[in-house]
Amino acid sequence: MSAPKTLYDKIWDAHVAHEAEDGTCLLYIDRHLVHEVTSAQAFEGLRIAGRKVRAPHKTIAVPDHNVPTTLDRADPATMTEESRIQVNALDTNAKEFGVHYYPVSDVRQGIVHIVGPEQGWTLPGMTVVCGDSHTATHGAFGALAHGIGTSEVEHVLATQTLIQKKSKNMKVEITGKLKPGVTAKDITLAVIGETGTAGGTGYVIEYCGEAIRDLSMEGRMTVCNMAIEGGARAGLIAPDETTFAYCKGRPNAPKGADWDAALENWKTLYTDEGAEFDLVVTLKGEDIQPVVTWGTSPEDVLPITATVPSADDFEGGKVAAAQRSLDYMGLTPGQKLTDIAIDTVFIGSCTNGRIEDLRAAAEILKGKKIKDGLRAMVVPGSGLVRAQAEEEGLADIFKDAGFEWRMAGCSMCLAMNPDQLAEHERCASTSNRNFEGRQGYKGRTHLVSPAMAAAAAITGKLTDVRTLT
Amino acid sequence: MEKYEKLTGIAAPMPLVNIDTDMIIPKVFLKSIARTGFGKNLFDEMRFNRDGTEIPDFVLNKPQYRDASILIAGDNFGCGSSREHAPWAIADFGIKCIISTSFADIFFNNSFKNGILPIVMPQEVVDVLMQDAEKGANARMTVDLESQIVTTSDGEEFSFEVDAFKKHCLLNGLDDIGLTYQKIDAIDAFEAEQAAKAPWL
Numbered sequence: 001m002s003a004p005k006t007l008y009d010k011i012w013d014a015h016v017a018h019e020a021e022d023g024t025c026l027l028y029i030d031r032h033l034v035h036e037v038t039s040a041q042a043f044e045g046l047r048i049a050g051r052k053v054r055a056p057h058k059t060i061a062v063p064d065h066n067v068p069t070t071l072d073r074a075d076p077a078t079m080t081e082e083s084r085i086q087v088n089a090l091d092t093n094a095k096e097f098g099v100h101y102y103p104v105s106d107v108r109q110g111i112v113h114i115v116g117p118e119q120g121w122t123l124p125g126m127t128v129v130c131g132d133s134h135t136a137t138h139g140a141f142g143a144l145a146h147g148i149g150t151s152e153v154e155h156v157l158a159t160q161t162l163i164q165k166k167s168k169n170m171k172v173e174i175t176g177k178l179k180p181g182v183t184a185k186d187i188t189l190a191v192i193g194e195t196g197t198a199g200g201t202g203y204v205i206e207y208c209g210e211a212i213r214d215l216s217m218e219g220r221m222t223v224c225n226m227a228i229e230g231g232a233r234a235g236l237i238a239p240d241e242t243t244f245a246y247c248k249g250r251p252n253a254p255k256g257a258d259w260d261a262a263l264e265n266w267k268t269l270y271t272d273e274g275a276e277f278d279l280v281v282t283l284k285g286e287d288i289q290p291v292v293t294w295g296t297s298p299e300d301v302l303p304i305t306a307t308v309p310s311a312d313d314f315e316g317g318k319v320a321a322a323q324r325s326l327d328y329m330g331l332t333p334g335q336k337l338t339d340i341a342i343d344t345v346f347i348g349s350c351t352n353g354r355i356e357d358l359r360a361a362a363e364i365l366k367g368k369k370i371k372d373g374l375r376a377m378v379v380p381g382s383g384l385v386r387a388q389a390e391e392e393g394l395a396d397i398f399k400d401a402g403f404e405w406r407m408a409g410c411s412m413c414l415a416m417n418p419d420q421l422a423e424h425e426r427c428a429s430t431s432n433r434n435f436e437g438r439q440g441y442k443g444r445t446h447l448v449s450p451a452m453a454a455a456a457a458i459t460g461k462l463t464d465v466r467t468l469t
Numbered sequence: 470m471e472k473y474e475k476l477t478g479i480a481a482p483m484p485l486v487n488i489d490t491d492m493i494i495p496k497v498f499l500k501s502i503a504r505t506g507f508g509k510n511l512f513d514e515m516r517f518n519r520d521g522t523e524i525p526d527f528v529l530n531k532p533q534y535r536d537a538s539i540l541i542a543g544d545n546f547g548c549g550s551s552r553e554h555a556p557w558a559i560a561d562f563g564i565k566c567i568i569s570t571s572f573a574d575i576f577f578n579n580s581f582k583n584g585i586l587p588i589v590m591p592q593e594v595v596d597v598l599m600q601d602a603e604k605g606a607n608a609r610m611t612v613d614l615e616s617q618i619v620t621t622s623d624g625e626e627f628s629f630e631v632d633a634f635k636k637h638c639l640l641n642g643l644d645d646i647g648l649t650y651q652k653i654d655a656i657d658a659f660e661a662e663q664a665a666k667a668p669w670l
Contacts, residue, residue, distance in 0.1 A: 017659035018652045024634045026652060028659050030670050038552060040502035051646070066500065082500040089502050126670065133551040133575060149553035149579035150504075151645070159649045161656055165632070197487055198545035198571050231548065233574050254669030262669040297487050317486040317543045324485070414550070416496040435491045435549060437514050 004272035006169045007238050008204045011144040011269070015127050017161055026161040030126040031143075033112045034061040034099065034153070036090040037416070038131030042154035043093040052097070054160040059099035060121050063087045064111045066416050067104050069379050069406040074105065083417065097157075110382025110408035113137040113350040117221065118382055120250025124239035124266040129156055134350045134432065136227040140220035141247070142239035142269045144204070147228060167233045168278040170203035171271075174211035176285040181466040183290075183360065184219035185352060185430070185449035187211065188226040190288045193301030195281060200232030203279065206271060207237050211285035217246040218356035225351045226432055229298040238270040292337055292462055293434045293447040295325030300434070304452070304464045308335040328436055329444050330424065337462050340446070344427040345376040345457040346439070347403075347450055349413035352430035353381025355388050357450040361430075362394040364454035364468060370402040371460030377404040377419070379411040401457070415439045428456035470584055473639040476565055476612040478538030480602035481528050488542060489549035490576060494558040496550075507554055508561030529562075533605035539612065541595065541602045542569040546587075547576025556583040566612045568619065570595050581635045582645065586614055588629045597621065614640060 005013070018026040032055075039061070046053070053059055066086055068078040076084060087104070094101035100121075102109045108119065113134055116122045128138045128145035131153040138145035148162065156162055172191055192199075205227050212223065220237045227235025244263060247253045254262045289303035300322075302309070310333035311323035326333065331340070347353075347361050358380065370376045378398050380386035386408055389395050395405050412419040413431035421427055421443025430453050434445040446462060455463040498510040516527045523530045529537060540559075546569040547555060556579045559567070567580070568588045580587045590598070601608055601621040608622035614636060619627045638645065649656075663670060 018655040020634065022633050024632075026649060026656065028656070028663070037499050041504050041553075044502070049646070080500075086500050086502055123669070131551060131553075133549065147551035147575050149551055149556075149575060149582065151553060151579065151582035155646050155649065158646050159653075159656060160660070161649060163634075163645055163649065197548055198573070201545070201571055201574060228575075231545065231573060258669040262667070265667060299487075317484065320484070321486045321543075414496050416499060433489075433491070433549060435489045437495055438491050441495075441514060441519070 004275040006271045006275045006277065007142060007206055007236055007269060008144065008169055009275070011125055011127065012166055014125065023165055025164050025166070027127060027164045028161055029129050029156050030058060031116070031121055031128040032059045032156050033116050033128065033130035033135065034059060035065055035112045035130070035132060036063040036086050037065040038150050039093065039153055040086060040089040041150050042157055043097065045154045046157055051158045053099060053157045056098040058160065059157065060116065061090055061094040061099050062102040062109055062112050062115050063090050063104055065410045065414060067409045068417055069409045069411045069419060071407060073407055107383040107387065110380070110385065111350045111353060111410055113225070114353060114381035114385065117141065117217070118250070118384055120247060120253035123247055123253065123262070124243060125269050129162060133228045134225050136232070136235050137221050137225040137350055139224035139227065139235040140217060140237050141243055142236060142266070144234055144236065146234040167204045168202055169276070170200060170205045170232065170279040170281070171277040172205050172207050173209040173280065173282045174207070174285050175209045175282060176211060177214065178211050178285045178288060181290050181451065182288050183449040183451060184215055184222035186288055186291050188223045189291045189293065189298065189301045189447060190283060191281070192226065192230045192298050193291065194283060195230050197229060197297055197299045198231045200227065200230040203232050205230070205232045205235045207235060209285070212237060213240070216356055217242060218354040221354065222351055226298065229432060239266050290449065290452055290465055292452065294329065294331060294337065295322065296328055296434055296436050297321070297325070298432070298434060298447065300325060302337060304337055304462065306337055308333050308337065310334070338464060340462045341426070341460055342428045342446070342456055342462065343375060343425045344421060345370070345374065345453050346379070346412045346427055346429040346431065347377070347453050348379030348381065348411055349431040350381065351432040352450050353379065353385065355385050357430065358385065358389045358394050361450040361454040362397040364451050364465060365401040365457065366397050368401055368458050370457040374457060374460055376402060376457045377406055377412070379406040380408050382408045403457070412439050428453050428462060470642040470644065472642040473584060473586065473614055475615065476538060477609055479534060479536055479606050480539035480541050480598065480610045481534040481537035482599050482602040483528055483540055483542045484599055486543035487545045487548055490547055490552050490555040491549055493547070493555040494552065499552060499554050504557055505561060507558035508563070511558040511562045536563070538563055538565050539610055540564050540567045541598045542567055544570045546572050548573035551575045553579045553583070556580045556585050560585055568595065568598055581639060584639070586612065586639060588612070588619065588631070590627065590629060594627050597625065
C-alpha cells in the first residue's frame with residue numbers, strides 16, 4: 001500500500017505533467033481565472049510572441065477590480081480614461097483569444113472569486129490559478145488554488161501549466177463548535193492572529209475540524225480566502241456532502257454520467273489517516289470570539305472586548321511596526337476597541353460578498369437605521385448575488401437602514417475605482433486587507449465580519465455584535 | 470530577459486517588517502497596461518507628499534541612497550496583493566536585489582521573472598547587512614549570484630541559498646515559456662490522459 005497522503009499531496013500528484021530531477025515541476029492547471037488588472041500585459045506578451053491561449057475553454061475572464069459599482073455604470077463617463085482602457089483591453093483580449101467572458105453588462109459579472117464557484121467553474125480536486133492573491137478562496141472546494149503574477153498568467157495562458165515546487169503541508173484544526181456571533185471571518189482572522197502574516201509562508205494549509213465541517217460553502221470560502229493573508233500559498237478544505245450539494249446543478253458542473261464519475265473521484269479527496277503534516281495549529285472553536293483588527297496588518301487581530309495594545313507589547317521588528325500602525329490608525333494604547341468611532345462601513349469583497357454574508361448583515365440591520373452621518377455601502381459579490389438579495393428582501397433592509405445598494409465588483413476592498421476612503425476616514429470593512437492606504441490614501445481600515453460591520457453601522461462605533469442580539 | 474550579472478552597488482536599509490505590495494506600488498498606479506514606467510511611483514505614498522514633493526526622510530529620497538540597487542528589508546517583504554507591478558516598479562527604479570529574512574511567496578516568484586534576485590538570510594546576517602547599508606553611499610555591497618556570496622563593504626562574506634533552476638534562468642536570462650515549450654510533449658500526454666480519466670475537467 002502506498003504511503004498515506006494529505007489532500008494537498010493527492011491534488012498535487014494528480015497534476016504533475018513533468019518533474020525535473022531537482023523537483024521543479026510543471027503543474028497542470030484546470031482552471032485559469034482572469035481579470036482586467038493583471039492580464040493585459042500577459043495577453044500582450046502572447047501577441048508579441050505570436051502565441052495562442054492553449055486551453056481557452058479552461059480560461060474564464062471577468063472584469064472586477066476596476067469597474068464602477070454605481071448604478072449608472074453603463075454610462076462610460078463613470079470611468080476614467082485609463083480604467084476604460086484597461087477594461088476594454090480585457091474585452092478585446094477575451095474575444096480575440098476566445099476565452100469565456102462575463103462583461104460588465106452581464107448579470108453574471110462579479111468578483112472573479114465569486115463568479116468562478118457560482119458558475120460551477122470551480123470544482124473539487126482541480127488546480128485553479130488567477131492573477132490575484134485571493135484565488136485561495138477556491139480552496140474551499142478542495143481545489144488547489146493560488147494567486148500568480150502576470151508573467152505566470154502569461155505562462156499559464158501559453159502552456160496551461162505553472163512551474164512550481166511543492167510546498168509543505170500545514171494543518172489548521174478548529175475543534176468544537178463556534179459560539180453565537182462568531183463567524184467564518186472570525187475564524188480566519190483568529191488563525192492569522194495566531195500564526196502571523198508570514199506563519200504560512202512555504203505551506204499549503206488544510207483547514208479541518210468540527211467548526212470547519214459545520215461551515216457552509218460560503219463560510220469555507222471566507223476561511224480559505226484569507227489563507228494568503230497568513231502567508232500560505234493556498235488553503236484547502238476537503239470536499240464533503242456540503243460541497244457536492246453546492247456544486248450540483250451549477251451551469252458548468254458535470255452532469256449525468258460525468259457527475260457520477262466526478263463524485264466518485266471527489267469522494268477520494270481527503271487526507272489519509274496517518275498522513276504527516278509539517279506543522280499543526282489547533283484552535284478551539286469555542287475560544288474564538290468576534291474579532292477586529294486594530295493595526296495595518298491582518299495579524300493585528302484582537303477580540304472586540306480587548307483594548308488597543310501598546311508598541312511595548314511586541315518584540316523585535318514588530319515594535320516599530322506596531323508604533324507605525326498606531327500612529328497611522330490614530331489610536332491610543334489602552335483605548336477600548338468598542339470606543340473607536342467609525343465614519344464608514346463597507347460590506348462586500350471576495351471575502352464577504354456572498355449571499356450568506358448579506359443575510360448575516362441584514363439580520364442585524366432589520367428594522368434599524370445606521371448612525372446619523374455614517375457612510376455605508378453594500379457591494380454584492382456578483383450580479384447574481386445582488387439579484388438573489390433583492391428577491392429575498394435583503395436589499396430593502398439595507399436601503400431602509402441607510403446603506404447604498406451597489407452593483408457588483410471589488411470596490412472599496414482595494415479602492416482602485418472611485419470607491420475610496422478619504423484621508424483619516426475610518427472604516428469597518430468586511431474585506432481582507434487593512435494595509436496602509438489600501439482603502440484610500442491615509443484611510444483607516446478595521447477588518448470585521450459582516451455581522452460586526454452591520455453592528456458598527458448601527459452604533460457608529462466598533463461594536464460587539466453579541467451586545468445587539 | 471537580460472542575463473543577471475555580478476552586482477556591486479549601494480544598499481538601502483528598509484528595516485520595516487511586512488512591507489506589502491500596496492506600499493510598493495499603490496493601486497492607483499495599476500491602471501497602466503504596460504510593464505514599464507512604474508519606477509517613478511515605487512513606494513509612492515511613503516516617498517511623496519500628495520502634492521508630489523518628496524518626503525525627505527524616506528530612505529530612497531536621501532542623497533546617499535537615490536541610486537541604490539540593493540534593498541535590505543524587514544521580515545515578510547512583498548506580502549499582500551499578487552500584483553507583478555510591484556517587482557516591475559522595483560526593477561524600473563533600478564533595484565536588482567532584495568535581502569530579507571523572509572519574502573511572501575508570490576512576490577518571491579514574481580521577482581525572479583523580472584531580473585530581481587530575492588535573497589533569504591538569517592536574522593543575524595540581515596542585521597549585519599542592515600548596519601552596513603546604513604553607512605550610506607560609500608559602503609558598496611557586492612552580490613555574486615554565480616558563487617552565491619554577498620560581500621559587505623568591509624569584505625565580510627555571507628553565502629546564500631538559491632533554487633538551482635531559478636539561478637540558471639536568471640544567470641542566462643531565460644524565458645520560462647520558451648523552456649516549458651521544450652516539454653510540450655509531456656503536457657500533451659498529460660492532457661490526453663486527464664481527458665480520458667476525468668472528462669468533466
